[in-house]
Amino acid sequence: DAKTTQPPSMDCAEGRAANLPCNHSTISGNEYVYWYRQIHSQGPQYIIHGLKNNETNEMASLIITEDRKSSTLILPHATLRDTAVYYCIFHGFGNEKLTFGTGTRLTIIP
Amino acid sequence: EPEVTQTPSHQVTQMGQEVILRCVPISNHLYFYWYRQILGQKVEFLVSFYNNEISEKSEIFDDQFSVERPDGSNFTLKIRSTKLEDSAMYFCASSSRPNEKLFFGSGTQLSVL
Numbered sequence: 001d002a003k004t005t006q007p008p009s010m011d012c013a014e015g016r017a018a019n020l021p022c023n024h025s026t027i028s029g030n031e032y033v034y035w036y037r038q039i040h041s042q043g044p045q046y047i048i049h050g051l052k053n054n055e056t057n058e059m060a061s062l063i064i065t066e067d068r069k070s071s072t073l074i075l076p077h078a079t080l081r082d083t084a085v086y087y088c089i090f091h092g093f094g095n096e097k098l099t100f101g102t103g104t105r106l107t108i109i110p
Numbered sequence: 111e112p113e114v115t116q117t118p119s120h121q122v123t124q125m126g127q128e129v130i131l132r133c134v135p136i137s138n139h140l141y142f143y144w145y146r147q148i149l150g151q152k153v154e155f156l157v158s159f160y161n162n163e164i165s166e167k168s169e170i171f172d173d174q175f176s177v178e179r180p181d182g183s184n185f186t187l188k189i190r191s192t193k194l195e196d197s198a199m200y201f202c203a204s205s206s207r208p209n210e211k212l213f214f215g216s217g218t219q220l221s222v223l
Contacts, residue, residue, distance in 0.1 A: 034211065043114075043201045043214030044153060087153075096166055096208050097143075100153040 003027070004088045009105040018075040020104050022088030025069040031092030033064060035073045037084040038103070044087065047073065078108045112136045116202050116215035123192055123222055131187045131218045133202030142185045143203040143212065144177065146170070153201070159185065160208070192222045 005023040012018040024033060034049040048055055048062045050071070055062045061074040075082055087103040115134045123129050135142050144156040157167045159177050176188045185204075189196055199219050203212040 032209070038153070041147075041199060041217070041219075043203070043216050044212075045214065046211040049211065091209055093209055096141075096158050097155040097168075098145075098153075098212065099155065102152060 003090055003099070004101055006086070006088055006101065006104045008102065009107070011107050011109055012075075012078045014080060014108050014110050015077055018073075018078040018082065018106060018108070020073040020075075020086050020088075020106065021070065022073070023070045024088065024090060027068055027090055028092070031090040033062070033068075033071050034089045034091045034098070035060070035062065036087045036089065036098075036100075037082075038087070039081075039084040044098075044100070047086075049091070078106075080108050080110065082106065083108045112213070114202055114204055114213050114215035116200075116218050118218060119216070120219045121221070123220070125194055125222055126191050129189050129192055129220065131189075131200050131202075131220070133185045133187070133215055134183055135185055135202065135204030136206075136213055137183070139204035139206050139213070141165075141205045141208055141210075142177075142179070143205075144187045145201045145203060145214075146198040147201065147217075148195075148198045156187075156200075189220075192220075194222050196220060197222045 032049045035047040036044040038044045050062045064071045085103040117132045142159040147153045157171045158165045174190045199217045201217045202215045205212050
């Protein structure tokens with residue numbers, strides 16, 4: 001079962017930053033927080049991951065709280081193509097498989 | 111960017127028939143996975159494969175399912191005798207190391223009639 005909690009849906013205006021929260025209070029010390037997204041019925045797409053430091057790549061930024069019990073994915077300038085279901089998932093040593101929850105359905109509004 | 115390719119994109123079969131879903135993982139990856147997603151439901155893990163053997167499988171992956179890496183490039187999922195409830199989108203994925211990011215294919219939509 002998914003060990004993360006995400007809001008079921010969010011809207012964001014095109015061009016604005018989309019901030020997607022995730023609670024993961026049971027994460028263990030060697031587990032990374034990964035974010036994937038699924039656009040319509042396509043295969044999940046990796047976005048970003050982190051252990052305890054904030055991370056940024058060409059797609060997004062990831063902010064992890066100091067106690068590692070929650071994180072926020074930030075899409076800095078959302079476009080219509082960012083409309084998708086976003087999944088926050090633990091992944092670490094001894095836990096090869098990804099356990100997908102229901103994620104957050106993000107809708108970008110023109 | 112390298113990608114995982116899956117064929118066919120759609121497969122229609124009769125209940126009780128065998129199907130083979132095919133995947134070409136990214137060439138230097140060593141870890142391979144199958145996931146599935148029944149319409150409207152979560153993405154579910156089926157099996158992971160490394161060094162020519164299954165490393166982990168879920169309860170869904172019963173004796174009707176098998177996986178194989180028949181050559182250096184393909185990775186297949188076989189369902190021996192399909193059931194109506196096997197209808198789903200099947201995703202293949204690969205990674206270069208365990209617990210690293212997974213690259214997913216675009217999926218095979220399997221419809222069992």
